[in-house]
Structure formats: structure tokens, C-alpha cells
Amino acid sequence: MHKIIKVSHREDILKKYSNTPIEKLLLSHNIGLMDENFTSAELLIGMCMDNRNQLRIPNNFAYIIRSGGGNLRYSEFKVSYAIAVGGVKAIALIGHNNCGMVNLMSQKDKFVNGLVENAGWDIKRAEEHFMNFAPMFEIDDEIGFLCSEAARLRVKYPKILIAPLIYNVDDNLIYIVEEE
Template identity: 70%
Template sequence: MNKLIKVSNQEDIFLHYQGTPIETLLKYHNLKQPFENHLKAKILIGMCMDNRKQLKLPNNFAYILRSGGGNLRYSEFKISYAIALGGVKSIALIGHNNCGMVNLESKKEKFIKGLVENAGWNIEQAEEHFNTCSPMFEIKDEIEFLLSETKRLRKKYPNILVAPLFYKIEDNLLYLVKED
């Protein structure tokens, strides 16, 4: 967690994000900047589907994609749509602590039991589903995954500003991530 920089005032925002939608996102969410009216999205935000995270944003400011762990590997067409047709030039990729996609193997029994009890699946179906899909979504470390996904997206979309941010569940704030 020593890679995280708390954003408590405008001076904390990295210079290369100033004057961009990344700065505006941080000002809206962390610094409680009054909302402006936006006619179209300025940014695409990729973040985890976790229900404990809620961003403070005005309408029309952002496209938001939510998936387990903030894993956007299977959302590239949607990203491309936001860039090509929506005109966004910035992506905020937001990871968070205590992510449920970390150490999925430890949740296997509970996952299977939940599908059997709640979805009406049989044990074999639920186990096959877990074994097939969990490797695609497993995250070893939230920050390491966030940084690797940031690098992957930068390579795929070289003209787009991609910023790794981190949401701490304890204080509901976004943090900048120092990259090596």
C-alpha cells in the first residue's frame, strides 16, 4: 500500500493528470468540487462490480464499466465504443482493497453452495462453472493487477490517457498509484 498517494487537495494530483478528466474525477469524488453540467462523457471509468464502492459524479460525465476486480479484458469492444463513438480520451482504471476476486480458490466451496442453493444448479454444474471461469477473474494482488491492466490498456490504446487509481473501502476515497 506504500504506492498509494492520498488526494486531499488539488496539489496532491500528479502533474500529468492536471487539466484532464482524471483531475476532474478526483476533484468531484475526493475534493467535493461542485458538479458541472456535462453534455457528453469526458472519461471512461473501469472499476469493480463491488457494491461497497459508489463514486460521486455528475450525470453525463463518464461511461462506467463494472466487472469483477475491474478486469476489462472482456470489455474491450465497449472500451473501443466509448473511445471511437463517445470520443473519450481518458480512462480511469479503479482497483480497490479487500476485493472478492483475490484468492478465489478459498471461496470455491461457498461459491458452489451458493449456486446450488440460490440459482438451482446442481453441484457438478456449479463446480464446472467455477473451475472454468475463476482462472479468468482471479487476482493475486489488487495493486499489481491494477498496474498490469493499466499497462495492457496503454499498449492497446496508445493515444489514450490511462490512469490507475485505487479506492479504499475504509474512507471511500480515490488514491493515486505511484508507478515504477
Template identity: 65%
Template sequence: MDKLIHVSTKEDIFPEYRETPVGLLLEYHNLHRSFDSYSKAQLLIGMCMDNRKHLRIPDNFAYILRSGGGNLRYSEFKISYAIAIGGVKAIALLGHNNCGMANLYSKKEKFIEGLVETAGWNKEFAEEHFMNFAPMYEIGNEIDFLLSEAVRLRSRYPKILVVPLFYQIEDNDFYLIKE
């Protein structure tokens, strides 16, 4: 965790992110900056679907895509739309600690049992479902995944600022990641 930098003052924001939509995101969320008014989105936030995360941002400030683990591999058309039509010039990738998509295979039996008991599936179908989709959604280590996803998106959208951020569930704050 020595790669994580807590943002508790404006000076903690890396210079290359200050005065950008990502810098504003950090100011709104961590530093409780007063909300400005927006008529169009300034950035795209890709984040986990986890229910423990709440963003402190103004209305109309960002497009938000939520998916397991913040995995945007299967959301590229939506990303392209936010850039091409929405005009965003920055993407914040927001991962968090204790993510359910990290080490997904360790949850296999609980996943299957949950579908059988809660959804009424038969065990074989639930197991097949897990085995077909888990490889697509497994992220491994949260920070390593964020860094690799940032590299992937930067190569796909070279003019777009792509910044991986880490969300600590315990303190509800964003952290910068030393790359």
C-alpha cells in the same frame, strides 16, 4: 500500501493528471468539487461491480463499465466504442481493497455451496462452472492487477491516458498509485 497516495488537496494530484478528466474525477470525488455540466462523457471508468462503491461525479461525465475486479479484458469492444464514438481520451481504472475477485480460488467451496443452495444447481455443475470461469476473472493482488491492466490498455490504446486508481472502502476515497 506505500504505493498509495491519498488525494486530499488539488496539489496531491500528480501534475500529469491535473487539468485532465482523471484530475477532474479526483476533484469531484475526493475534493467535493462543485459539479460542472456535461453534454458528453469525458472519460471511461472501469471499476468493480462491488456494491460498496459509490462515485461522486456529475451526470454525463463518464461512461462506467463495471465488472468483477474491474477486469476489462473482456470489455474491449465497449472501451473501443467509448473512444471511437464517444470521443473519450482517458480511462480511469478503479480497483479497491477487499475485492472478491482477488484470491478467488480461496472462495471456491463457498461459491459452489452458494450456487447449490441459492440457485438450485447441482454440485458438479457448480464446480465445473467455477473451474471454467475462475481463471478468467481471478485478479490476484488488487494493486498489481490494476498496474498490469493499465500497461495492457496503454499498449492497446497508445493515445489514451490510462490511470490506475485505488478505492479504499473504509474512507470512500480514491488514491493514486505510484507506478
């Protein structure tokens, strides 16, 4: 089981994140302790597109890629760009509780009907669209996905610090996921 660590004070941050952009992210968002000015990004944040996730970070501090579930599998060129050209040395993977990408197949009817009603699609096209893409984006559970995605990215980018984090939509804080 993965341990979830609430960050209310600097001392709550794991040592491996001390003096890194991950620490700066947690101090800024959770505690409001960063007033530095940045001229270039130090961090890449991969996070869910959910509108309930709003970060409190300084301008120019991070590149941000938002996608369903925080899934970066289909954004690897952008990740590589942030590392190679942008010079970032750390990636924060931020999932959140109550994510719509968990058990996505259960939302098929709502998804299809929404495309028909809101976008003017015919039902057959909407169903095909869902069935072609839902398996690519569905996740089993938020924490498990974050940890597996972090492990996958560590293999691809071995010199980059990668931190799985979870945004709690109930208190709007970012928690550390301590991997097994």
C-alpha cells in the same frame, strides 16, 4: 513497490493528471469540487462491481464498466466504443482494497454452495462453472493487477491517458497509484 497517494487537495494530484478527466474525477469524488454540467462523457471508468464502491460524479461525465476486479479484458469492445464513438480521451481503472477477486480459488466452496442454494444449480454444474471462469477473473493483488492492466491497455490505446486508481472501502476515497 508502487506508491499510493491520498488525494485530499488539488495539490495532491500528480501533474500528469492536471487538467484531465482524471483530475476532475478525483476532485469530484474525493473533494466535491465539480459542479459542471456535462452533455457527453469525458472519461471511461473501469471499476469493480463491488457494492461498496459508489462514485460521487456528475451525470453524463463518464461511461462506467463494472466487472469483477475492474478487469476490462473481456470488455474491450465496450472500451473501444467509448473511445471511438463516445470520444473519451482517458480511462480510470479503479480497483479497491479487500477485493473478492484476489485469491478467488479460496472461495470455491462458498461460490459453489451459493449457486446450489441461491440459484438452484446442481453441484456438478456449479463446480464446472467456477472452474471454467475463476481462472479468467482471479487476480493476485489489487495494485499489481491495476498496474498490469493499465500497461496492457496503453499498448492497445496509445493515445489514451490511463490512470490506475484504488478505492479504499474504509474511507470511500480514491487514491492514485503511482507506478514504478
